[in-house]
Amino acid sequence: MEDELKIAENIKKAIETVLSYSVDLCNDGEEGLYFALNESYDTIILDLMLPKIDGLTLLLKLREACVKTPVLILTAKNTESDVIKGLNYGSDDYLSKPFDMGVLLARIKALIRRYYDKPNPLIKVDDLIVNTDTHLVMRGNKEIQLPNLEYRLLEYLAFNVDKVISKNELLEHLYDYNWEKFSNVIEVYISILRSKIDNDFDKKLIHTIRGQGYILTDKK
Amino acid sequence: MIKFLSKLSLTCRVVLFVMLLEILLVASFAVYNYQHTKYELLKGFNSSLKIKTDDLIKLFKYNYRQNFIKTFIKSDEIFALYSSERGFLMKSDNFKLPDLKANFKNANFLSFSCNGINYRILIKKLKLNKNDYFYIIYGRPLKDVYHEINESKWLLVYSSLIFIVISFIIIIFSVKKGLAPLYKFLDKTKSITPEDFNKEITYEDCINELKPVVESFNLLLKKANNALKREKEFSENAAHELRTPITVLKSSIQTEILLYKKNNEKTLFLESLLEDVNKLNEICEALLDSSVLTEIDSKEYLSFSEFKNEIKNSLSLLKKLDVAKSKDISFMSMGSGDNLQLHTNIYVVRQIVINLLKNALKYGGNKISLIIKPDKNFILLSVFDNGYGVPENEKELIFERFYRSKVNFSNNSESTGLGLSVCKNLANNYKGDIFCENVKPKGIVFTWKVLCQNTK
Numbered sequence: 001m002e003d004e005l006k007i008a009e010n011i012k013k014a015i016e017t018v019l020s021y022s023v024d025l026c027n028d029g030e031e032g033l034y035f036a037l038n039e040s041y042d043t044i045i046l047d048l049m050l051p052k053i054d055g056l057t058l059l060l061k062l063r064e065a066c067v068k069t070p071v072l073i074l075t076a077k078n079t080e081s082d083v084i085k086g087l088n089y090g091s092d093d094y095l096s097k098p099f100d101m102g103v104l105l106a107r108i109k110a111l112i113r114r115y116y117d118k119p120n121p122l123i124k125v126d127d128l129i130v131n132t133d134t135h136l137v138m139r140g141n142k143e144i145q146l147p148n149l150e151y152r153l154l155e156y157l158a159f160n161v162d163k164v165i166s167k168n169e170l171l172e173h174l175y176d177y178n179w180e181k182f183s184n185v186i187e188v189y190i191s192i193l194r195s196k197i198d199n200d201f202d203k204k205l206i207h208t209i210r211g212q213g214y215i216l217t218d219k220k
Numbered sequence: 221m222i223k224f225l226s227k228l229s230l231t232c233r234v235v236l237f238v239m240l241l242e243i244l245l246v247a248s249f250a251v252y253n254y255q256h257t258k259y260e261l262l263k264g265f266n267s268s269l270k271i272k273t274d275d276l277i278k279l280f281k282y283n284y285r286q287n288f289i290k291t292f293i294k295s296d297e298i299f300a301l302y303s304s305e306r307g308f309l310m311k312s313d314n315f316k317l318p319d320l321k322a323n324f325k326n327a328n329f330l331s332f333s334c335n336g337i338n339y340r341i342l343i344k345k346l347k348l349n350k351n352d353y354f355y356i357i358y359g360r361p362l363k364d365v366y367h368e369i370n371e372s373k374w375l376l377v378y379s380s381l382i383f384i385v386i387s388f389i390i391i392i393f394s395v396k397k398g399l400a401p402l403y404k405f406l407d408k409t410k411s412i413t414p415e416d417f418n419k420e421i422t423y424e425d426c427i428n429e430l431k432p433v434v435e436s437f438n439l440l441l442k443k444a445n446n447a448l449k450r451e452k453e454f455s456e457n458a459a460h461e462l463r464t465p466i467t468v469l470k471s472s473i474q475t476e477i478l479l480y481k482k483n484n485e486k487t488l489f490l491e492s493l494l495e496d497v498n499k500l501n502e503i504c505e506a507l508l509d510s511s512v513l514t515e516i517d518s519k520e521y522l523s524f525s526e527f528k529n530e531i532k533n534s535l536s537l538l539k540k541l542d543v544a545k546s547k548d549i550s551f552m553s554m555g556s557g558d559n560l561q562l563h564t565n566i567y568v569v570r571q572i573v574i575n576l577l578k579n580a581l582k583y584g585g586n587k588i589s590l591i592i593k594p595d596k597n598f599i600l601l602s603v604f605d606n607g608y609g610v611p612e613n614e615k616e617l618i619f620e621r622f623y624r625s626k627v628n629f630s631n632n633s634e635s636t637g638l639g640l641s642v643c644k645n646l647a648n649n650y651k652g653d654i655f656c657e658n659v660k661p662k663g664i665v666f667t668w669k670v671l672c673q674n675t676k
Contacts, residue, residue, distance in 0.1 A: 007464075007467055007468055010474075049460060076460040096463075097464065097467040098471075098497075101475060
């Protein structure tokens with residue numbers, strides 16, 4: 001959520017390019033609040049000086065609505081009292097402008113790992129290793145090359161290992177707001193993932209739960 | 221005298237002034253009273269002298285005989301009857317007078333000394349016949365009246381002194397009581413900090429004379445609060461307006477670098493652009509810091525251990541820099557400062573120490589030492605390095621904004637020229653100072669003087 005268009009575009013471009021995450025952009029607090037309350041995100045990057053609803057008020061409303069999505073505050077105000085205020089209002093991290101893009105990207109990754117309770121960048125499910133830092137995937141001793149979307153799908157399932165994830169949730173996570181939500185792209189990508197992750201191995205890790213969704217697990 | 225008076229408190233000055241006035245009045249009254257009493261006593265003495273002389277005249281007319289007259293004269297009194305034709309007809313035994321002929325013409329009071337006794341006599345003239353006159357001479361020793369006058373004098377002195385002492389106590393009490401509302405008001409003003417500018421001073425039972433002062437003070441507080449608010453808003457706005465375009469530039473360049481990672485030529489170009497943007501950012505931050513006139517942190521004092529710890533933290537932070545790895549950096553604290561409270565705060569310590577150390581790392585040699593030592597009412601933090609030092613004529617100039625010494629540092633364009641100016645500003649805000657001296661054989665020492673007070 002950033003009212004300065006160029007900064008917003010640059011951050012979106014950097015995240016999509018380096019981290020391969022999808023990004024929704026909002027230019028004012030009202031729109032941002034609507035999105036944050038009605039969509040699920042892995043992280044929210046929030047500028048404090050937003051028009052219509054300012055960042056701190058928006059943050060307060062989010063926490064009152066029990067939205068636990070990690071929030072990283074991005075702002076030109078960097079006095080200690082502002083930092084303390086932002087953290088007390090419920091933000092998880094704080095970066096002052098002008099920031100280093102590399103630092104921003106690293107902090108986003110760290111927030112997401114913490115959000116999914118995966119402090120270690122290496123997520124292991126049986127003999128499958130997903131390195132969320134380098135985006136390297138290994139099963140056994142075999143390196144598995146995954147393009148962007150397939151990796152992100154696998155990473156999301158790995159973050160939620162042993163949990164059933166619905167198709168809608170996967171769609172919301174993988175695509176930005178503008179994507180058409182009624183397509184069968186998830187089924188296609190799950191199928192491709194299975195062929196790369198499970199086909200050459202006896203133990204299957206990606207399972208379909210009828211009527212509910214998909215799960216990455218090594219348990220029966 | 222004026223210096224002495226200027227050191228006194230308001231209560232002491234008022235008491236001193238009132239006491240001086242009182243002493244003047246009491247002394248004037250005592251002197252007047254003494255003179256008046258003396259006059260009355262002498263007048264009374266003279267009256268009784270006159271009365272007795274008249275009585276003697278009547279007696280003389282009634283019974284001329286000396287023995288009879290002598291019974292009316294006391295042993296310490298003197299009496300004589302003198303005829304202008306026949307001379308002294310009778311006189312008392314202690315009557316030994318100098319020549320009084322010149323004074324026999326008129327009845328008047330004479331004072332003279334006879335056998336060591338001061339007498340006052342009255343001479344009255346009686347006409348017997350055409351050429352014969354009698355002079356009744358009667359006198360009394362003055363010692364009695366002088367004794368009485370003396371007694372009254374000492375009575376006045378003692379009573380004046382007692383009066384002055386008692387009134388001194390009453391005056392002190394009254395002045396304190398009278399000035400209490402003023403002191404109450406002053407106590408309330410003393411406790412005001414910049415955080416309280418939005419509050420008003422109110423207190424019950426404020427005396428009417430102080431109400432305009434309280435109102436004016438509250439108005440002043442309101443104006444100061446508004447000025448502070450405007451300054452803060454300006455700082456925040458300036459910060460936002462400066463940082464936003466720099467963020468746009470930086471984020472654009474960094475995003476392009478990320479996208480064109482493999483294109484070395486373009487990446488090099490973008491990285492050099494990024495360096496200039498970072499420099500621009502440093503200048504903006506330094507300018508914003510140097511324009512902050514009020515303290516960031518409301519805490520005004522640090523203990524000596526807090527001060528030392530913050531220096532150690534800043535030192536360990538900078539030691540991680542690549543440029544620091546090849547340098548020998550040491551830190552030493554001389555003397556004990558356990559009872560000292562330093563007039564500064566964490567933010568200021570961090571800013572100044574980091575600035576001074578960064579300069580030492582950039583321009584100093586391979587050895588940097590930090591030394592803390594107490595010096596009367598100050599703590600001195602000195603940063604020594606064995607670099608080139610600074611020319612004597614630039615020692616003051618380097619603390620000015622944007623000044624960069626080019627004498628020893630040809631590539632000084634990397635510096636913003638604001639670091640030392642910010643340090644000096646911060647030090648001065650807390651009644652301290654920063655200065656530098658070249659050291660022999662080679663190098664420079666920057667010393668930060670921090671005002672401190674003993675808590676004991």
